[in-house]
Amino acid sequence: MNKNIVSKDTYAGMMYSLDFAYWYTYLKRRIAQGWSTEEVSFLLGRAPFYYTDFERMHNVGGILKEERILLDRVYQDSTTESMTFHREKYEVNEKRLVRVNIEDEGYYKDYKIIIPWVFASEESYMVNGKTKIRSCAAPKLTFREWKEEESLASVSDAIIDVREKLDRLLKSNYFKEGRAPDEIFQAVEFTGQYNLRIFPRHVKDGLYNLIKAGQMSVRNVDGRYMLFEI
Template sequence: MKKKIANKDTYAGIMYSMDFMYWYTYLKRRIAKGWSAEEVSFLLGRAPFYYSDFERMHNVGRILQEERMLLDRIYQDSTTEAMTFHRERYETNEERLVRVNIEDQRFYKDYEIIIPWVLASKESYTENGKTKIRSCAVPELTFREWKEDESLESVSDATIDVREKLNRLLKSKYFKEGRAPDEIFQVVEFTGQHNLQILPKHLKDGLYNLIKAGEVCVRNVDGRYLLFEI
């Protein structure tokens, strides 16, 4: 029996070391949440491909400048993955090439990140006039992203829960002034049930149904999509 060959993907981009730290942090946060890149684009109020372009390292510096505060709010976390870049005295801070290799299997994706910098595992510091050595955290550059496999029951429960919450919001005139997707998600995400998880895609589907029903509409405000009542 022949073994199925994984789909392979590879891409690369140019960035500064500090931009890499943030890029890596947001990649790991998305994976930890179990969200897709398209779902994050939705929460940002951007086109579906927007966040995927960021993860594929297109215009990393510009997107970080525009989106960092909102991404921290979406992930409810403003910390960054710990990493210490070792730099020789003659080295300057310049953009360098980062490469990502992905093997896409049926149930998961395996990532390999190849970076041009040396990450220090130890660093020296001075305490009470004495030089000491301490360990530094080193990020994983090979890791796995498991693909979520929702049951029909969980999808149905999430759909019903989101629909009921959106209907209540409509009745309260919540959408009168216009609401951003991430703002709405914060309202509907909590369920109080350990076996019921609301994902951004559930909210996106619920809003789409309201749009089809003529209850709300989408407007582009300063480059981001907002939802308004009709």
């Protein structure tokens, strides 16, 4: 069966193996949530292209140093994807080239990650002074990202739900001292309805509407955007 490929993309970047483990973890978490890179940038209080640069492997180590704690808070998970790298005794820890190939087929994207390391199939560990061997899991380097399709009705319901919650927060002076986007999202995310899901983009749109209405303002605080009531 032939693929109906809309477009292809490829990019690469240099990173340490430990940085790759975090980069891969956050990539898979974003995809699992169904968020775009622009939505994650919003939750981090950064410019729209910020997280896209991270996924395209621009300054991975530097961005991880800045954002790891907040990313764990955004995803509400501080674990890392399981992977153990096999190294020969002569190998040193150094930055190496990682490449990503993406085939966009309209409704989904197929990822293929090409790495310069080899994953270990097993590792040794000590128990009561004795060496034991256990098998190691290896992450999948080919996987699929489905594009979220929302109906007009679900988008309308989400916008109404977010607007009502933001109005209540405004009346309670929630924004008086300023709030970060990830805090706001977590405050309005829960709906209690299995057929209604709030995405960061819904919250971003709701906040921008309040800004346009002159009820809120956005300020840059230490390099991150914060929302304040007016």
